[in-house]
Amino acid sequence: MHQPHPLALTLLLAAATLAxxxxxxxxxxxxxxxxxxxxxTGLDVDDAVRAADVMTQSMLNSRVFAxxxxxxxxxxxxxxxxxxxxxxxxxxxxxxxxxxxxxxARVLTPRGxxxxxxxxxxxxxxxxxxxxxxxxxxxxSFKILDDRARAGRIRELTYTFQMSLTEANTRIAxxxxxxxxxxxxxxxxxxx
Amino acid sequence: MNTPLRRITAILCVTATLTGCQTVNTAQRSxxxxxxxxxxxxxxxxDLSLAQVAQVVSINEARVANGRLKVQAQLRNKxxxxxxxxxxxxxxxREGIVQNSITxxxxxxxxxxxxxRSIAATATHPDVVDFRLELIEREPLNAxxxx
Numbered sequence: 001m002h003q004p005h006p007l008a009l010t011l012l013l014a015a016a017t018l019a020x021x022x023x024x025x026x027x028x029x030x031x032x033x034x035x036x037x038x039x040x041t042g043l044d045v046d047d048a049v050r051a052a053d054v055m056t057q058s059m060l061n062s063r064v065f066a067x068x069x070x071x072x073x074x075x076x077x078x079x080x081x082x083x084x085x086x087x088x089x090x091x092x093x094x095x096x097x098x099x100x101x102x103x104x105a106r107v108l109t110p111r112g113x114x115x116x117x118x119x120x121x122x123x124x125x126x127x128x129x130x131x132x133x134x135x136x137x138x139x140x141s142f143k144i145l146d147d148r149a150r151a152g153r154i155r156e157l158t159y160t161f162q163m164s165l166t167e168a169n170t171r172i173a174x175x176x177x178x179x180x181x182x183x184x185x186x187x188x189x190x191x192x
Numbered sequence: 193m194n195t196p197l198r199r200i201t202a203i204l205c206v207t208a209t210l211t212g213c214q215t216v217n218t219a220q221r222s223x224x225x226x227x228x229x230x231x232x233x234x235x236x237x238x239d240l241s242l243a244q245v246a247q248v249v250s251i252n253e254a255r256v257a258n259g260r261l262k263v264q265a266q267l268r269n270k271x272x273x274x275x276x277x278x279x280x281x282x283x284x285x286r287e288g289i290v291q292n293s294i295t296x297x298x299x300x301x302x303x304x305x306x307x308x309r310s311i312a313a314t315a316t317h318p319d320v321v322d323f324r325l326e327l328i329e330r331e332p333l334n335a336x337x338x339x
Contacts, residue, residue, distance in 0.1 A: 032297070049297045057295055060314045066257035098294050102316040104258070 040157055040185030042084045043144075047181045051161045052094035054179045059095075062175035064138065064165055065104050073099070073165070074108040074136035082146035082159070091161065092142060108136055138165045138174060158182040213272040215305035228252040231263075242329045245270060246277045249308060251325070256314060263323050264312040269303035276302050277329055281313040284322040291317045 029036065036046060064071060075096075078088040099105040145160040158180055165175040231251040237243045249266040256262050261283070269275055280298045283291045293316055301311055315323070 046297075049294060050299060053294050053297045053299070056316060057314045060258070060260060060316060061256055061262075063257070068258050094294050098316050102293075103318065104316060 038183060040155065040183045043082075043086055043090065043159060045090075047159060047183075048090040049094065050181060051159075051179050052091050052098070055091075055161065055163050055177050056095050056098050058177040058179075059099075059163075059165065059175055060104070062165070064174050070103060070105045071137040072106045072108065072134070073138045073140055074168075075142070076139035076166075077141040077143075079141075079143040082144055083148075084146075086144055088142060091144075092140075136168045139168050140165055153186050154184055155186070156182060156184050213305055214274075215272055216307035218308070229254060239329070242277075242327060245275050245329065246303065246327055248325070248327070253323075259318060260315050261320050261323065262312065262314040263325075264310050265325055266308055266310050267301065267303060267327075268308040269306060272305040274302065274304050275329065276300055277327055279311055279325065279327050281315075282324040282326065283315045283317065283320040284324065285317070285319040286321050288322070291315070291320055293317060 031045075036044075038044070038046070059065070075088075075092060078092070080086050080088075096107045100107050141164045143162040145162070147158040147160065149156045149158075159182075161177075161179045161181075163177045164173050166173050228250070229252050231253050233248070233251050235248065247268045247270050249268050251263065251265045253264070254262045263281060267277065267279075278298050278300050280296055282296050283293055285291055295313055295316055299311075301309055303309055313323075
Protein backbone atom coordinates (compact mmCIF):
# COMPACT_ATOMS: atom_id res chain seq x y z
CA MET A 1 0.00 0.00 0.00
CA HIS A 2 1.21 3.45 -0.87
CA GLN A 3 2.38 5.37 2.21
CA PRO A 4 1.65 9.13 2.25
CA HIS A 5 4.66 11.35 2.54
CA PRO A 6 5.18 12.62 6.14
CA LEU A 7 5.56 16.20 4.85
CA ALA A 8 2.24 15.99 2.98
CA LEU A 9 0.55 14.70 6.13
CA THR A 10 2.01 17.54 8.22
CA LEU A 11 0.89 20.13 5.66
CA LEU A 12 -2.58 18.62 5.55
CA LEU A 13 -2.87 18.73 9.35
CA ALA A 14 -1.58 22.30 9.46
CA ALA A 15 -4.09 23.38 6.79
CA ALA A 16 -6.95 21.69 8.65
CA THR A 17 -5.93 23.35 11.92
CA LEU A 18 -5.72 26.75 10.27
CA ALA A 19 -9.07 26.30 8.53
CA UNK A 20 -10.87 25.47 11.77
CA UNK A 21 -9.02 28.10 13.82
CA UNK A 22 -9.74 30.89 11.32
CA UNK A 23 -13.41 30.09 10.81
CA UNK A 24 -15.68 32.80 12.13
CA UNK A 25 -17.22 31.59 15.39
CA UNK A 26 -20.97 31.57 15.78
CA UNK A 27 -22.07 34.42 17.96
CA UNK A 28 -25.07 36.37 19.17
CA UNK A 29 -25.10 40.01 18.18
CA UNK A 30 -26.63 43.08 19.71
CA UNK A 31 -29.53 43.71 17.35
CA UNK A 32 -28.62 47.39 17.18
CA UNK A 33 -25.06 46.70 16.05
CA UNK A 34 -23.85 48.07 12.74
CA UNK A 35 -21.92 44.85 12.15
CA UNK A 36 -24.92 43.13 10.66
CA UNK A 37 -24.83 41.68 7.15
CA UNK A 38 -26.20 43.92 4.44
CA UNK A 39 -28.31 41.78 2.14
CA UNK A 40 -28.85 42.76 -1.45
CA THR A 41 -31.47 40.17 -2.26
CA GLY A 42 -34.37 41.59 -0.33
CA LEU A 43 -35.64 43.70 2.53
CA ASP A 44 -33.60 43.09 5.69
CA VAL A 45 -34.23 44.07 9.29
CA ASP A 46 -32.11 47.22 9.10
CA ASP A 47 -34.01 48.44 6.04
CA ALA A 48 -37.29 47.95 7.89
CA VAL A 49 -35.97 49.75 11.00
CA ARG A 50 -34.70 52.68 8.95
CA ALA A 51 -37.96 52.99 7.02
CA ALA A 52 -39.97 52.85 10.25
CA ASP A 53 -37.63 55.37 11.91
CA VAL A 54 -37.81 57.93 9.11
CA MET A 55 -41.58 57.52 8.65
CA THR A 56 -42.26 57.87 12.39
CA GLN A 57 -40.16 61.03 12.65
CA SER A 58 -41.78 62.54 9.58
CA MET A 59 -45.23 61.72 10.96
CA LEU A 60 -44.29 63.30 14.29
CA ASN A 61 -43.71 66.65 12.66
CA SER A 62 -47.11 66.66 10.98
CA ARG A 63 -50.19 68.52 12.24
CA VAL A 64 -51.86 65.17 13.04
CA PHE A 65 -50.14 65.03 16.42
CA ALA A 66 -49.91 68.76 17.01
CA UNK A 67 -52.71 69.24 19.52
CA UNK A 68 -51.49 66.60 21.96
CA UNK A 69 -54.68 64.52 21.78
CA UNK A 70 -53.70 61.03 20.61
CA UNK A 71 -55.72 60.30 17.46
CA UNK A 72 -57.23 56.88 16.78
CA UNK A 73 -55.51 55.30 13.77
CA UNK A 74 -56.45 52.22 11.81
CA UNK A 75 -54.16 50.51 9.31
CA UNK A 76 -56.25 50.28 6.16
CA UNK A 77 -54.32 48.99 3.19
CA UNK A 78 -50.97 47.41 2.43
CA UNK A 79 -49.86 47.09 -1.18
CA UNK A 80 -46.72 45.15 -1.99
CA UNK A 81 -45.62 45.96 -5.53
CA UNK A 82 -42.25 44.25 -5.18
CA UNK A 83 -41.09 40.93 -6.56
CA UNK A 84 -40.67 39.48 -3.10
CA UNK A 85 -43.08 38.66 -0.33
CA UNK A 86 -42.87 41.20 2.49
CA UNK A 87 -44.69 41.01 5.79
CA UNK A 88 -46.22 44.47 6.31
CA UNK A 89 -45.57 44.18 10.04
CA UNK A 90 -41.82 44.22 9.38
CA UNK A 91 -42.24 47.99 9.10
CA UNK A 92 -45.73 48.75 10.37
CA UNK A 93 -45.37 47.01 13.72
CA UNK A 94 -42.34 49.15 14.57
CA UNK A 95 -44.30 52.31 13.84
CA UNK A 96 -47.30 51.04 15.82
CA UNK A 97 -45.09 50.21 18.82
CA UNK A 98 -43.47 53.65 18.76
CA UNK A 99 -46.74 55.59 18.36
CA UNK A 100 -48.61 53.56 20.98
CA UNK A 101 -45.91 53.34 23.65
CA UNK A 102 -45.06 57.02 23.44
CA UNK A 103 -48.71 57.99 23.80
CA UNK A 104 -48.74 59.77 20.47
CA ALA A 105 -51.60 57.76 19.04
CA ARG A 106 -54.03 54.98 19.72
CA VAL A 107 -53.86 52.30 17.06
CA LEU A 108 -56.67 49.88 16.29
CA THR A 109 -55.57 46.26 16.17
CA PRO A 110 -55.91 44.98 12.59
CA ARG A 111 -59.16 43.25 11.80
CA GLY A 112 -58.86 39.53 12.40
CA UNK A 113 -56.02 39.77 14.91
CA UNK A 114 -58.35 41.17 17.59
CA UNK A 115 -60.73 38.26 17.11
CA UNK A 116 -57.92 35.72 17.25
CA UNK A 117 -56.60 37.31 20.45
CA UNK A 118 -60.07 37.31 22.01
CA UNK A 119 -60.71 33.68 21.08
CA UNK A 120 -57.36 32.62 22.52
CA UNK A 121 -57.99 34.39 25.82
CA UNK A 122 -61.65 33.37 26.07
CA UNK A 123 -62.33 30.48 23.68
CA UNK A 124 -65.94 29.98 24.76
CA UNK A 125 -66.92 33.63 25.13
CA UNK A 126 -68.39 36.10 22.71
CA UNK A 127 -66.04 37.76 20.26
CA UNK A 128 -65.75 41.50 20.86
CA UNK A 129 -67.31 43.99 18.53
CA UNK A 130 -66.25 47.57 17.99
CA UNK A 131 -68.17 49.82 20.40
CA UNK A 132 -70.67 52.17 18.83
CA UNK A 133 -69.18 55.52 18.02
CA UNK A 134 -65.60 54.23 18.00
CA UNK A 135 -64.39 55.20 14.57
CA UNK A 136 -60.80 55.86 13.57
CA UNK A 137 -59.78 59.47 13.14
CA UNK A 138 -57.22 58.50 10.53
CA UNK A 139 -56.47 55.53 8.34
CA UNK A 140 -52.90 54.55 7.52
CA SER A 141 -52.13 53.11 4.10
CA PHE A 142 -48.80 51.63 3.19
CA LYS A 143 -47.21 50.70 -0.13
CA ILE A 144 -43.81 49.21 -1.02
CA LEU A 145 -42.28 49.38 -4.49
CA ASP A 146 -38.96 48.13 -5.75
CA ASP A 147 -36.75 49.22 -8.59
CA ARG A 148 -33.92 47.13 -9.95
CA ALA A 149 -31.06 48.38 -12.09
CA ARG A 150 -27.80 46.93 -13.34
CA ALA A 151 -24.53 48.24 -14.67
CA GLY A 152 -22.14 45.47 -15.67
CA ARG A 153 -21.64 43.18 -12.69
CA ILE A 154 -23.16 45.64 -10.23
CA ARG A 155 -26.83 45.21 -9.37
CA GLU A 156 -28.82 47.86 -7.55
CA LEU A 157 -32.02 47.43 -5.59
CA THR A 158 -34.11 50.36 -4.37
CA TYR A 159 -37.09 49.98 -2.10
CA THR A 160 -39.56 52.85 -1.95
CA PHE A 161 -41.84 53.04 1.09
CA GLN A 162 -44.93 55.19 0.74
CA MET A 163 -47.33 55.94 3.58
CA SER A 164 -50.39 58.13 3.92
CA LEU A 165 -52.45 59.17 6.92
CA THR A 166 -55.90 60.05 5.71
CA GLU A 167 -58.72 61.68 7.63
CA ALA A 168 -61.30 58.91 7.94
CA ASN A 169 -64.31 61.19 7.52
CA THR A 170 -63.17 63.35 4.64
CA ARG A 171 -60.56 61.12 2.92
CA ILE A 172 -58.27 64.15 2.84
CA ALA A 173 -54.61 63.25 3.25
CA UNK A 174 -53.26 64.66 6.53
CA UNK A 175 -49.70 63.41 6.14
CA UNK A 176 -47.76 61.62 3.45
CA UNK A 177 -44.28 60.20 3.61
CA UNK A 178 -41.88 58.51 1.25
CA UNK A 179 -38.53 56.90 1.99
CA UNK A 180 -36.12 55.18 -0.36
CA UNK A 181 -33.46 52.65 0.54
CA UNK A 182 -30.88 51.68 -2.08
CA UNK A 183 -28.48 48.75 -1.93
CA UNK A 184 -25.82 47.58 -4.35
CA UNK A 185 -24.23 44.20 -4.88
CA UNK A 186 -22.25 42.19 -7.38
CA UNK A 187 -23.74 39.78 -9.89
CA UNK A 188 -22.56 36.70 -8.07
CA UNK A 189 -24.30 37.59 -4.86
CA UNK A 190 -27.58 39.07 -6.01
CA UNK A 191 -30.47 36.76 -6.62
CA UNK A 192 -31.94 38.16 -9.79
CA MET B 193 8.82 56.09 -20.17
CA ASN B 194 7.81 56.97 -23.75
CA THR B 195 5.70 60.08 -24.42
CA PRO B 196 2.23 58.53 -25.18
CA LEU B 197 2.40 56.39 -22.04
CA ARG B 198 3.41 59.43 -19.97
CA ARG B 199 0.50 61.40 -21.46
CA ILE B 200 -2.01 58.64 -20.68
CA THR B 201 -0.70 58.38 -17.12
CA ALA B 202 -1.04 62.15 -16.67
CA ILE B 203 -4.63 62.11 -18.01
CA LEU B 204 -5.52 59.21 -15.72
CA CYS B 205 -4.07 61.02 -12.70
CA VAL B 206 -6.00 64.22 -13.49
CA THR B 207 -9.22 62.25 -14.04
CA ALA B 208 -8.77 60.38 -10.75
CA THR B 209 -8.14 63.64 -8.93
CA LEU B 210 -11.19 65.31 -10.45
CA THR B 211 -13.57 62.44 -9.79
CA GLY B 212 -12.24 61.58 -6.34
CA CYS B 213 -12.03 65.07 -4.87
CA GLN B 214 -15.07 67.02 -6.02
CA THR B 215 -16.04 69.63 -3.49
CA VAL B 216 -19.32 71.44 -2.93
CA ASN B 217 -19.87 75.15 -3.47
CA THR B 218 -22.65 76.70 -1.39
CA ALA B 219 -24.72 79.89 -1.47
CA GLN B 220 -27.07 81.09 1.26
CA ARG B 221 -28.63 84.24 2.71
CA SER B 222 -25.92 86.40 4.26
CA UNK B 223 -28.12 87.24 7.24
CA UNK B 224 -30.19 84.09 7.99
CA UNK B 225 -33.79 84.76 9.00
CA UNK B 226 -34.31 81.60 11.04
CA UNK B 227 -33.17 81.94 14.64
CA UNK B 228 -31.51 78.82 15.97
CA UNK B 229 -31.57 77.79 19.60
CA UNK B 230 -27.97 76.62 19.84
CA UNK B 231 -26.95 73.99 22.36
CA UNK B 232 -23.71 74.25 24.33
CA UNK B 233 -22.21 70.90 23.52
CA UNK B 234 -19.47 68.78 25.01
CA UNK B 235 -17.42 66.59 22.67
CA UNK B 236 -15.73 63.30 23.42
CA UNK B 237 -13.34 62.35 20.61
CA UNK B 238 -12.06 58.79 20.51
CA ASP B 239 -11.52 58.56 16.74
CA LEU B 240 -9.14 61.31 15.70
CA SER B 241 -9.30 60.44 12.01
CA LEU B 242 -13.09 60.78 12.08
CA ALA B 243 -12.83 64.11 13.91
CA GLN B 244 -10.49 65.33 11.19
CA VAL B 245 -13.09 64.45 8.56
CA ALA B 246 -16.51 65.12 10.08
CA GLN B 247 -16.77 68.20 12.22
CA VAL B 248 -19.89 68.93 14.24
CA VAL B 249 -20.28 72.64 13.48
CA SER B 250 -23.27 73.31 15.68
CA ILE B 251 -26.21 71.68 17.40
CA ASN B 252 -29.56 73.35 17.87
CA GLU B 253 -32.81 72.16 19.39
CA ALA B 254 -36.48 72.96 19.23
CA ARG B 255 -39.78 71.63 20.50
CA VAL B 256 -42.24 70.48 17.86
CA ALA B 257 -45.96 71.27 18.22
CA ASN B 258 -46.70 68.29 20.46
CA GLY B 259 -43.82 69.17 22.80
CA ARG B 260 -41.38 66.53 21.59
CA LEU B 261 -37.69 67.41 21.45
CA LYS B 262 -36.19 67.93 18.00
CA VAL B 263 -32.44 68.18 17.56
CA GLN B 264 -30.44 69.21 14.53
CA ALA B 265 -26.70 69.01 14.06
CA GLN B 266 -24.64 70.50 11.28
CA LEU B 267 -21.87 68.25 10.02
CA ARG B 268 -19.01 69.55 7.90
CA ASN B 269 -16.71 67.39 5.83
CA LYS B 270 -13.26 68.91 6.32
CA UNK B 271 -11.78 66.64 3.68
CA UNK B 272 -11.84 67.14 -0.08
CA UNK B 273 -13.04 63.55 -0.61
CA UNK B 274 -16.53 62.16 -0.17
CA UNK B 275 -17.17 60.36 3.13
CA UNK B 276 -20.13 58.43 4.51
CA UNK B 277 -20.73 59.01 8.20
CA UNK B 278 -22.99 56.84 10.33
CA UNK B 279 -24.80 58.50 13.22
CA UNK B 280 -27.53 58.08 15.76
CA UNK B 281 -29.25 60.14 18.42
CA UNK B 282 -29.85 58.67 21.86
CA UNK B 283 -32.65 60.13 23.95
CA UNK B 284 -32.44 60.71 27.69
CA UNK B 285 -35.13 61.58 30.20
CA ARG B 286 -34.91 63.99 33.16
CA GLU B 287 -33.10 61.35 35.24
CA GLY B 288 -30.55 60.71 32.49
CA ILE B 289 -32.06 57.34 31.63
CA VAL B 290 -31.79 56.35 27.96
CA GLN B 291 -35.21 55.94 26.34
CA ASN B 292 -35.30 53.07 23.88
CA SER B 293 -36.73 54.22 20.61
CA ILE B 294 -36.74 53.24 16.99
CA THR B 295 -35.60 56.78 16.27
CA UNK B 296 -32.26 55.89 17.86
CA UNK B 297 -31.29 53.53 15.04
CA UNK B 298 -28.06 54.05 13.08
CA UNK B 299 -28.42 56.09 9.93
CA UNK B 300 -25.98 57.22 7.26
CA UNK B 301 -25.23 60.56 5.70
CA UNK B 302 -23.06 61.05 2.66
CA UNK B 303 -20.87 64.15 2.74
CA UNK B 304 -19.25 65.39 -0.43
CA UNK B 305 -15.90 67.18 -0.21
CA UNK B 306 -16.09 70.28 2.02
CA UNK B 307 -19.87 69.91 2.22
CA UNK B 308 -21.94 70.88 5.26
CA ARG B 309 -25.15 68.94 5.84
CA SER B 310 -27.74 68.92 8.59
CA ILE B 311 -28.90 65.78 10.35
CA ALA B 312 -31.98 65.94 12.52
CA ALA B 313 -34.09 63.69 14.69
CA THR B 314 -37.21 64.00 16.80
CA ALA B 315 -37.82 62.12 20.03
CA THR B 316 -41.11 60.27 20.24
CA HIS B 317 -41.32 60.02 24.03
CA PRO B 318 -42.64 63.08 25.86
CA ASP B 319 -40.24 62.52 28.79
CA VAL B 320 -37.16 63.13 26.66
CA VAL B 321 -35.30 66.28 27.67
CA ASP B 322 -31.79 65.53 26.47
CA PHE B 323 -29.87 63.76 23.76
CA ARG B 324 -26.51 62.32 22.81
CA LEU B 325 -25.19 62.23 19.24
CA GLU B 326 -22.85 59.40 18.22
CA LEU B 327 -20.79 59.43 15.02
CA ILE B 328 -18.74 56.67 13.41
CA GLU B 329 -17.18 56.25 9.99
CA ARG B 330 -16.31 52.57 9.85
CA GLU B 331 -18.27 50.70 7.21
CA PRO B 332 -20.63 48.01 8.46
CA LEU B 333 -19.90 44.36 7.78
CA ASN B 334 -20.84 43.90 4.18
CA ALA B 335 -20.40 40.32 3.19
CA UNK B 336 -22.55 40.53 0.10
CA UNK B 337 -21.70 43.97 -1.19
CA UNK B 338 -19.14 44.91 -3.84
CA UNK B 339 -17.19 41.69 -3.39
